[in-house]
Amino acid sequence: MYPTARTAAGADTDRPASPAGAGAGRREPGVADQPDELLTVDEVIAELRVPRSTFYRWRQAGTAPRSVKLPSGAVRIRRTALEEWLRGLEDNSREHAA
Numbered sequence: 001m002y003p004t005a006r007t008a009a010g011a012d013t014d015r016p017a018s019p020a021g022a023g024a025g026r027r028e029p030g031v032a033d034q035p036d037e038l039l040t041v042d043e044v045i046a047e048l049r050v051p052r053s054t055f056y057r058w059r060q061a062g063t064a065p066r067s068v069k070l071p072s073g074a075v076r077i078r079r080t081a082l083e084e085w086l087r088g089l090e091d092n093s094r095e096h097a098a
């Protein structure tokens with residue numbers, strides 16, 4: 001359990017204190033390498049350097065990275081889902097060694 005936070009005067013508060021290092025190295029919202037950043041389709045296709053039609057063909061075939069459909073109908077892809085998907089596409093060097 002975390003220790004209780006203290007006010008500037010040293011009095012205990014009801015909220016827990018942050019663990020050591022929490023907040024250190026945090027990035028501003030919208031920075032490209034946040035772990036669970038929600039990427040737009042435009043950001044993903046630009047990063048992958050593929051046409052929009054290719055991305056949507058992958059989605060239709062069920063081979064695209066997992067995505068989130070917002071209530072507005074907009075599609076977003078979590079950064080972690082994109083990275084996981086890319087790792088799954090990597091060649092296994094042992095398969096090609098024989």
